[in-house]
Amino acid sequence: MLNLERLRTLDALARHGSVSGAADGLHVTTSAVSQQMAKLEREIGQPLLARNGRGVRLTDAGRLLADHAARIISQVELAQADVEAHRGRAVGELRIGAFPTAMRGLLPAALTALRADHPDLRARVREQEPEEAMAAVVRGDLDLALAIDWHNKRMPVPAELDRAHLLDDAADIAVPAGHPLAGRSGTSCISLAEFAADEWISWNEGQFCHEWLVFTLRGLGVEPRITHIAEEHHTQLAFVAAGLGVCVTPRLGRGPVPAGVRLLPVSDGVRRHVYAVWRADAARRPSVQAGVAALRAAASRPGPAH
Known part of the structure; x- marks a missing residue:
């Protein structure tokens, strides 16, 4: 039977295009990525990666399996969201990406509230520019992202994402x-x-x-x-x-x-418009709802942005 974590590794390789990119996206070392791929190749019985200069590329078999991996992972994430919604509690891990001024101005208060109100929910935060963070949410590498646009220039939001305005x-x-x-x-x-x-x-x-x-x-x-x-x-x-x-x-x-x-x-x-974005298919997850609520509460507090 195919191992889900190894399929995640293959999916990350296909999306990021390199071992180092996949390692960064998965928050593991490059050697861990290489080991997972070697094990997956033994399970499949044929090579999934080929040398390409100093990097690697997916073989035909690798691309075929990566397409299946993406669909499998999407279904698993949807199942996890349904189970979490059925349970009705914010638990597990919530991965958040935020640009630097939001990291300083919003995240400390929001994370403190999450820890107090949802002790079984572990938040992990990564500093990231809005465009990169939104792409990571689309890929499934992040659950929530903080993004901005300006009063006279809007930032495109991918169709797969929902968003909530936090503050001006x-x-x-x-x-x-x-x-x-x-x-x-x-x-x-x-x-x-x-x-x-x-x-x-x-x-x-x-x-x-x-x-x-x-x-x-x-x-x-x-x-x-x-x-x-x-x-x-x-x-x-x-x-x-x-x-x-x-x-x-x-x-x-x-x-x-x-x-x-x-x-x-x-x-x-x-002025900038600051908002939270998340995958539309994850909207029912209590952890996402809790994260958005905490960010809204932090944004409503008196501060230098108001």
Whole structure:
């Protein structure tokens, strides 16, 4: 009889395209992946992997079995969801992916509530950008993900996923204390168009937030001068404090602002929409429902995002 965990390993290899990718997705070592595949090949009696340069590829038999594995795993997960829903208790493991500011601003309170209200539910959290986290939910590598889009640019959500709005996260412009507009901190709102001559500090190229910044500034007739790239908001603020440019800084999970930085509220209504996503076929699972409820409660608490 075929072993389910070995089929999961084969499915991960097919989805990720490499041993290291499968190992990361399964949270195991590359040697564990290789061992599981060697055992599966002995069970099947024919090779499932072939060398491909420095990596590996699935053989014809490997692709055939991987297609069956994906369907088997989907049915097993559906059965687990039905059994959990029938039992009516949030138990087992809940795997959550969240972007950095949500990790700081929402997850501590949500996880504390889950631990208190559902002691038999074990939450595991992974820091991940929204696009990657949503793809992991679609694949079944995560149960829940926190995602964002912006007031003027929506992020596509795969059809297989349901979502729940958690909060709207206002954003400010961070400028050096010596900036000509710094004196307007804490008073009237300012337009992004007023920073046409400034150098910008942005997120990594290719990330949704970087694309949003370029899209928004160009929509205001401003060709952005992006000089520095930094993924973490705290790093961006450190660059602002050093007088190296300006940046957009959302309030969720922002924490203390460095000395030498002034925050300017934006008149353009700049804000992010933060929401939770999960697979539609897992909507009845008590663990998913408990996770969404805890995130909603954490989002409703007074804080810097409101």
